[in-house]
Amino acid sequence: MGQVAVRGGRWAVLALAGALAVGGCSSSGSSKTSASGKSWSKEPAMSIDTGKKYTMTIHTDQGDIVIAMDAAKTPHTVNSMNFLASQHFYDGSFCHRLSTTPSLQMLQCGDPTAGATPKRSDGGNGPGYTFQDENLSGATYPDGTVAMANAGANTNGSQFFLVFGDSQLPPSYTPFGTITAGHEILIHVASGGVASPGPDGTGRPTIPVQIKSVTVSPS
Structure with missing residues (x-):
């Protein structure tokens, strides 16, 4: 059956369940600035060693989530994450979208303007x-995958999603990492459910998740 994308100029994550698509969230291709006012007109220059593996740690108020990243497979993604972490781009932001359906179990983060109080612009920055896009050939999204949210082909920015249960997605979202520690944090957050679900059943997690900081280092 065909895909139905709900995008409206916002970053999308699709879940295939027959013809059902779950969409919306993350920033538009035009990209607004971060809460700190930081914004860049072009992708940062390559500064990582593309032959190495890297560890990204998301320090949250619920605990640390550790992600193994392979720069050889996703050099642009790892380089961008390294750059944004060094700029403290994510510091203080809240993860803004949770899905707990059988076909899509993920927590989405990375809008730097998403604060403690939900607002209509969340997911639009x-x-x-x-x-x-990178690493899409044969891409699947099993439990533990970390991938980029987007608004279509080659529109990756700062938003990403953390998969805590095998999810049915087309190979359209750059998978750049695997969760090696902190999976239980996602299960705990999911257990609280979605606060005020939208039409697609997703929304802010009832148990809030604030990103204190993000660090990236060679493994």
Whole structure:
């Protein structure tokens, strides 16, 4: 059956369940600035060693989530994450979208303007630049996957989603990491459910998740 994308100029995550698509969230291709006012007109220059593996740690108020990243497979994604972490881009932001359906179990984060109080613009902001898709050939999204949210092909920015249960998605979202620690945090957050679900059943998690900081380092 065909896909039905709900995008409206916002970053989308689709879930295939027959013809059902779950969409919306993350920043537009034009990208608004972050809460700190930081925004860049183009993707940062490559500064990582593309032959190395990297560890990204998301320090949240619920605990640390540790992600193994392979720069050889996703050099642009890892480089962008490294750059944004060094700029404290994510510091203080809240994860803004939770899905707990059988076909899509994920927590989405990365809008730097998403605060403690939900607002209509949540999911509509990014770093000002976009970059290309990577690692999509045969991509699947099993439990533990970390992938980029987007608004279509080659529109990656700062938003990403953390998969805590096998999810049915087309190979359209750059998978760039695997959760190696902190999976239980996502299960705990999911257990609280979605606060005020939208038409697609997703929304802010009832148990809030604030990103204190993000660090990236060679493994």
